[in-house]
Amino acid sequence: MKFRLHRYNPETDAKPFMQDVELDIDPAGKMLLDALLAIKAQDETLSLRRSCREGVCGSDAVNVNGKNRLACITPLPELKEPIEVRPLPGLPVIRDLIVDMEPFYKQYRSIKPWLVNDAPEPEVERLQSPADRALLDGAYECILCACCTTSCPSFWWNPDTFVGPAGLLQAYRFIADSRDEATAARLDNLEDPYRLYRCRGIMSCVEACPKGLNPTAAIGRIKSLLVKRRV
Amino acid sequence: MNTRRFDALIVGGGGAGLRAALQLARSDYKVAVVSKVFPTRSHTVSAQGGITAALANVDDDRWEWHMYDTVKGGDWLGDQDAIEFMCREAASAVYELEHMGLPFSRLDNGKIYQRPFGGQSKNFGGDQATRTCAAADRTGHALLHTLYQQNIAHRTQFFDEYFALDLLRDAEGYCLGVTAMSIETGEPLLIEARTTLLATGGAGRVFWNSSNAMINTGDGLGMVLRAGLPLQDMEFWQFHPTGIAGVGCLITEGVRGEGGYLLNRNGERFMERYAPHAKDLAGRDVVARAIAIEIAEGRGCGARGDYVDLKLDHLGEKTIAEKLPGIRDLAIRFAGVDPAEKAIPVAPTAHYMMGGIPTNLHGQVVAPARFGPEEPVPGLYAVGECACVSVHGANRLGGNSLLDLVVFGRAAGMHMLEYLRDNPYARPLPDHAAEASLARLARWEQSGSERVAAITDDLRRVMQAHAGVFRIDAVLRDGLGKLGELETRLAHAGLQDTSRVFNTARIEALELENLMGVARATLVSALNRTESRGAHTREDFPQRDDEHWLKHTLYSREGDQVDAKPVRLKPLTVESIRPKERVY
Amino acid sequence: MKSTTGSHTGTGTWLVQRATALVLAVALPGLMIHFLAALPVDFSGWQALFLPLWVRVMLLLTMTALALHAWVGMRDIFMDYVHSTGARLAMYLTVIVILAGSVAWLAVIVFGGTQGSAA
Numbered sequence: 001m002k003f004r005l006h007r008y009n010p011e012t013d014a015k016p017f018m019q020d021v022e023l024d025i026d027p028a029g030k031m032l033l034d035a036l037l038a039i040k041a042q043d044e045t046l047s048l049r050r051s052c053r054e055g056v057c058g059s060d061a062v063n064v065n066g067k068n069r070l071a072c073i074t075p076l077p078e079l080k081e082p083i084e085v086r087p088l089p090g091l092p093v094i095r096d097l098i099v100d101m102e103p104f105y106k107q108y109r110s111i112k113p114w115l116v117n118d119a120p121e122p123e124v125e126r127l128q129s130p131a132d133r134a135l136l137d138g139a140y141e142c143i144l145c146a147c148c149t150t151s152c153p154s155f156w157w158n159p160d161t162f163v164g165p166a167g168l169l170q171a172y173r174f175i176a177d178s179r180d181e182a183t184a185a186r187l188d189n190l191e192d193p194y195r196l197y198r199c200r201g202i203m204s205c206v207e208a209c210p211k212g213l214n215p216t217a218a219i220g221r222i223k224s225l226l227v228k229r230r231v
Numbered sequence: 232m233n234t235r236r237f238d239a240l241i242v243g244g245g246g247a248g249l250r251a252a253l254q255l256a257r258s259d260y261k262v263a264v265v266s267k268v269f270p271t272r273s274h275t276v277s278a279q280g281g282i283t284a285a286l287a288n289v290d291d292d293r294w295e296w297h298m299y300d301t302v303k304g305g306d307w308l309g310d311q312d313a314i315e316f317m318c319r320e321a322a323s324a325v326y327e328l329e330h331m332g333l334p335f336s337r338l339d340n341g342k343i344y345q346r347p348f349g350g351q352s353k354n355f356g357g358d359q360a361t362r363t364c365a366a367a368d369r370t371g372h373a374l375l376h377t378l379y380q381q382n383i384a385h386r387t388q389f390f391d392e393y394f395a396l397d398l399l400r401d402a403e404g405y406c407l408g409v410t411a412m413s414i415e416t417g418e419p420l421l422i423e424a425r426t427t428l429l430a431t432g433g434a435g436r437v438f439w440n441s442s443n444a445m446i447n448t449g450d451g452l453g454m455v456l457r458a459g460l461p462l463q464d465m466e467f468w469q470f471h472p473t474g475i476a477g478v479g480c481l482i483t484e485g486v487r488g489e490g491g492y493l494l495n496r497n498g499e500r501f502m503e504r505y506a507p508h509a510k511d512l513a514g515r516d517v518v519a520r521a522i523a524i525e526i527a528e529g530r531g532c533g534a535r536g537d538y539v540d541l542k543l544d545h546l547g548e549k550t551i552a553e554k555l556p557g558i559r560d561l562a563i564r565f566a567g568v569d570p571a572e573k574a575i576p577v578a579p580t581a582h583y584m585m586g587g588i589p590t591n592l593h594g595q596v597v598a599p600a601r602f603g604p605e606e607p608v609p610g611l612y613a614v615g616e617c618a619c620v621s622v623h624g625a626n627r628l629g630g631n632s633l634l635d636l637v638v639f640g641r642a643a644g645m646h647m648l649e650y651l652r653d654n655p656y657a658r659p660l661p662d663h664a665a666e667a668s669l670a671r672l673a674r675w676e677q678s679g680s681e682r683v684a685a686i687t688d689d690l691r692r693v694m695q696a697h698a699g700v701f702r703i704d705a706v707l708r709d710g711l712g713k714l715g716e717l718e719t720r721l722a723h724a725g726l727q728d729t730s731r732v733f734n735t736a737r738i739e740a741l742e743l744e745n746l747m748g749v750a751r752a753t754l755v756s757a758l759n760r761t762e763s764r765g766a767h768t769r770e771d772f773p774q775r776d777d778e779h780w781l782k783h784t785l786y787s788r789e790g791d792q793v794d795a796k797p798v799r800l801k802p803l804t805v806e807s808i809r810p811k812e813r814v815y
Numbered sequence: 816m817k818s819t820t821g822s823h824t825g826t827g828t829w830l831v832q833r834a835t836a837l838v839l840a841v842a843l844p845g846l847m848i849h850f851l852a853a854l855p856v857d858f859s860g861w862q863a864l865f866l867p868l869w870v871r872v873m874l875l876l877t878m879t880a881l882a883l884h885a886w887v888g889m890r891d892i893f894m895d896y897v898h899s900t901g902a903r904l905a906m907y908l909t910v911i912v913i914l915a916g917s918v919a920w921l922a923v924i925v926f927g928g929t930q931g932s933a934a
Contacts, residue, residue: 011730029477029567041684044736045728049268052444054480054561056372057272073564094415095733101269114380115332125286125329127341133334140334140366140373144271157895179332192821193894197829200891226826 001025002082003039005046007096016093020082027076032069033060035076036085036097048097055210058145061088062097068147068208088150090159103159104146104166111163111171111189116182132178139173139218141211142166148205148215154198161194165205165215168196172218175225183225191226232665233420236657237263237388239647240408240424242395242451244270246278246371246636247615248430249378251594254644256385260651263388265395265411265422267446267738270379274432274444275636278371279557280348280485281363282328282637283630284321288342289361294318296353297362299808301631304350304514305585305624306765306775307810308464308783310799313592313620317631317638324637325364333377335366336554346554347488349512350628350815359512363630368483368557374633393420394738395450396668398427398458398611401661404600406611408660409454410668414738417731419672421665425657426610426647429454429588429596430640433616434749435468438581439695442474442481451617453745455588456752457667460598460608461785461794463619464586465749466757466767469627470700472518474580476538478565482558482577484629486570487511489554491543493522494574495530501539506815513815516626516766519579523700526578533576540574547571579700583627585766586756587619589785589796594618594643599785604796610654612647614639621783625765675740679725683740686720690743693717694750698757703770707758714750721747752786759793760784777810828887835884842877846870871925878921882914 001023008016023039033053040046048071049059055073062071063086065079091099117126149155149164163171171190174180190196196219205215239255241248244266255262266273285292298318302309329335329343336344343364351360366373382389396410399421408423434449435441452462472493473482487493492511495501505521506513513521522539525531532540543551548571551559555570562570589597591605594614600606615636622635697710721743728736762776763769785794800807849870855861865871889910897903 009730010732040736044682044684044726044739045730047733047735049272049735051268051272051446052274052277054277055564056369056557057268057274057276057444059268059272075564098733105269109383112384114384115330115377117330121330123326125326125335125343128337129341130337130339133337136334140376141369143276143372144269154895174332177332177334188823189821191823191826193825193828195821197825198891198894223826223829227830230826230830 001027001035001076003035004082004084005039005096006086007046008093009045009095018084025076030076031072032064032074032076032079032083032085033071036071047095056143058143061145061147062086063088068151070145070147070210073210088146090150090156091146101146104149104164107149107163107167108144108170111167112182112186113170113174115174115177115180117179118181126179128178135176135178136173138213139169139176141213142169142173143211145210147208147210151204151208153202153204154200158194158198162198163190163195165199165219168199168222169213169215169218172222175222187222187226187229190222196222233418235263235420235422237261237422237424238426238651239263240265240422240427241430242409242427243273243430243432243615243617244268244389244391245273245430245432245615246275246375246378246633247640248428249375249382250637250640251428251430251614251644251647252387253378253381253385254641255647256382256387258648260648261388263390263422263424264382265390265393265409267392267394267414267450269391270389271375272446273375274447275371275375275633277444277481278374278633279368279481279483280488281346281365281370281630282325282374282633283348283351283363283628284325284634285318285362286322286325286343286345286364288338289345291353292360292362294321295805296355296360297321298802298805299355300350300352300360301622301628302624302808303356303813304628305622305626306813307624307777307781308467308621308764308798309624310621311802311807312799313622315802315805316592316642317622317634320638320642321634324634324641328374328377328637331377331381333366333373335364335373346485347512348629349484349487349509349518350514351512359509363485363488365485367553368485368555371633374637390422394741395431395454396671396741398454399423399660399664400458401658403609405609405658407658407664410665412672414735415733417734417737419665419669423657423660425654426612426650428594428612428614428643428647429617430613430615431617433584434746435581435584437691437694437746437749437753438468438699439691440474440479441581442471442479443581448742448746449617449749450742450745451588451613452752453748455596456748456788459787459789460596461589461787462586462752463589463783463785464621464625464756465584465752465786466760466784467585467625467765468581468698468753469515469583469585469766470519470579471582472515472522472579473541473577474582475561475565476533476576476578479580480561480565481580481582482541482561482575483555484515486541486543486555486558489543489550490546491541493518493577494540494542495525496532496536497530501525501530509815514626514813515629516768517815519700520768522577522579538576538578541577542574543570544572544574583632584616585619585621585623585625585627586784587617588613589783590614590618590620592620592639592642593646594639595646599794599796610650612643614643625767671741671744675726675737676729677725679723681720681724683724683726683736683743686717686724687739687743687746690714690717690746690750694753698753701768701770702757704758707754711754711758714747714754718747748788751788751791755791755793756784756786775813781810828890831883832887835880838880839877839884842873842880846873846877865925874925875918875922879918882918886910886914
């Protein structure tokens with residue numbers, strides 16, 4: 001199979017380049033990650049992140065033929081050759097397929113992603129109805145792979161000020177949690193032309209999410225809560 | 232060499248490390264977490280089915296029954312004081328996670344959802360219990376993210392993508408921190424700490440067919456072995472019965488807890504023969520052996536007869552969508568079947584290391600020393616899969632792993648606080664303390680004829696073939712011989728890539744060194760134990776032998792020495808659970 | 816900017832964008848139909864179209880909505896791409912002047928014009 005890989009080693013390369021690679025591999029039943037690791041076994045200078053290899057840890061997000069995907073759950077047979085693999089767009093490249101995720105993590109931290117409940121803790125669990133719990137479905141499953149945020153043009157233009165779809169989805173996860181008492185503060189934190197309203201609802205994030213989540217819908221719900229609070 | 236100084240240092244950013252870090256971060260001490268991956272990429276994230284605690288939300292339950300099941304599940308090799316401690320603390324540990332925000336699934340009355348898991352019983356071996364608390368089939372993900380979030384809230388210092396190299400110890404044996412390397416820059420770093428906790432997770436990548444993440448390379452075990460400390464019970468590896476055939480990805484026991492069951496090629500529910508009472512919810516070792524036997528005796532499914540079917544379509548679309556959405560996803564992606572319509576092809580896959588770094592129930596690493604077989608190594612702690620407390624004995628029960636992480640993570644964190652109060656001043660670091668680590672790094676600057684990736688592949692094949700579900704003297708010996716050859720090849724290995732920045736080839740080489748130590752410990756310990764107990768099945772010694780082998784194995788690297796230490800049969804407050812035959 | 820908390824603004828602007836979009840969605844086709852129903856052939860026909868007060872009020876309202884909508888859109892674009900505060904401010908002012916001027920001019924044309932012809 002034919003691959004075109006983004007290569008860049010800051011110690012030796014003046015600038016990034018695309019490398020053509022032929023790999024002898026039977027694609028049936030294999031994922032893109034299998035192929036990348038097979039290439040690395042031949043040429044160990046190729047660097048990429050990987051861990052769980054089953055789509056739950058979020059390490060191996062890359063841009064494949066123009067789309068952000070997790071290499072470990074992208075079936076090899078469905079990709080058009082030459083398979084072009086690049087690092088996630090919009091983040092600084094450290095080497096080859098590895099980007100500096102800090103701008104992404106920083107936005108995640110900025111939404112204060114932890115449950116706030118200052119009421120005295122009962123000695124047992126806080127109760128939550130199945131209906132209230134169902135509000136978290138589609139929000140808590142995020143694996144922080146950054147596929148969505150780095151497919152969002154608004155994040156490309158304003159990575160330091162726009163929270164991005166992943167961060168906003170996590171903000172919604174806590175706003176939606178019946179046990180969280182900080183909704184007002186969370187809405188205050190987000191109500192900003194840059195932090196929230198850079199989102200124009202173009203839904204690139206929805207298309208990119210490898211877990212099938214819908215950040216745009218969550219952002220819409222945050223906006224309607226803000227409107228409700230105002231009128 | 233750059234040096235950073237902290238009060239407490241945690242090596243490993245999975246569930247155990249993050250729970251311990253949280254305990255320390257809530258105090259005024261400076262705590263750092265070193266992790267070779269961003270913490271939410273740790274393998275805890277893959278845990279599916281749940282965390283076991285006798286909350287009695289669905290059905291009658293008591294922690295004493297949980298304790299009995301855990302002792303029996305571990306085939307009486309578990310230390311009963313630690314098991315009592317874990318089962319007692321389970322409920323409060325789970326409630327605490329709930330308070331931190333873990334999005335547990337809920338029952339209609341708003342309480343935490345619980346499902347039945349293998350090896351769970353009421354009334355000390357009676358009817359099936361319903362004890363495993365779950366967040367759909369993503370409990371580990373929910374748990375890890377919750378703990379990470381709490382650590383952000385409490386301002387824990389994270390060294391993300393730093394690879395820990397070696398323990399730093401002084402002449403009196405005190406642990407004073409670790410040497411590490413920034414993966415991003417390749418720069419070595421000395422991290423001094425008055426107390427250090429190893430929470431580096433398992434080493435399942437030592438087998439060819441493994442459910443484990445690629446990062447599970449036993450790094451903490453390698454560090455401990457190089458420091459001259461022993462590893463305990465390394466012959467006990469759990470093979471999870473239901474990995475996706477040919478891939479290894481896990482299909483949670485929760486599938487069987489929700490009502491799924493196994494079928495052989497004749498469509499027979501074969502577990503009824505092996506475990507008439509518990510059937511598909513017998514201990515994992517029992518089910519894995521049963522599947523291995525079915526396959527070996529020609530009753531496997533598929534063209535090559537190398538798997539069995541896990542049927543769950545009868546549960547209905549709704550249950551699967553609500554309770555097992557992740558499983559459905561995995562099955563469609565990796566097995567090409569929608570479990571709501573067709574059975575999932577499954578086979579046993581290496582899953583969990585019951586052995587590890589010996590500790591007491593405070594998480595203190597213990598080793599034979601002047602005054603006894605279990606003396607704490609001052610300043611050094613270990614929790615989670617890398618540690619052997621031992622609560623899982625010879626076979627871990629499903630749902631007890633996440634519990635182990637949070638109960639002992641918290642206990643170790645609390646004990647480390649005590650240690651910090653008792654040892655208020657940092658001890659001086661000996662000169663040249665980092666020399667061994669720097670030499671190891673320098674060694675990989677040299678060129679060599681052998682390739683790391685090839686040796687790693689061969690190592691995993693050797694372990695799969697020689698230390699798998701069934702073991703036998705000659706095969707184990709043969710495996711040791713092959714391991715010796717691999718060690719020689721490793722000595723002649725070199726890197727093609729000696730660059731500094733994010734050189735993952737260098738990391739893989741360092742990981743291979745750690746895996747080699749794990750492999751040797753496993754083979755030597757397995758050869759030594761001439762009985763079958765829990766997950767360790769010797770075809771040449773098929774019976775459990777309490778008279779000679781009701782004891783823990785202690786393996787030391789120096790001369791491949793194997794010692795033993797007694798199993799603690801005396802719990803903290805309740806009566807001892809006496810060994811008896813283990814039937815399900 | 817280091818600050819990572821909200822400025823507590825933006826919702827109003829966003830609402831204005833949505834509200835004006837609604838107005839435009841209703842009013843633009845309405846006006847269009849009104850014009851197309853009696854397509855004027857000369858200037859007096861054109862003038863007659865604008866004679867009813869409701870047409871002039873509608874037109875001014877619609878064009879105000881259009882200006883506001885355009886303002887939010889242009890502001891969004893500048894916020895995306897123009898990261899120098901000074902340059903952005905200058906562009907904001909330019910757009911405000913153009914849009915506000917256009918609306919004012921329109922007001923003069925549709926209302927001022929009638930007064931002129933009446934006189």
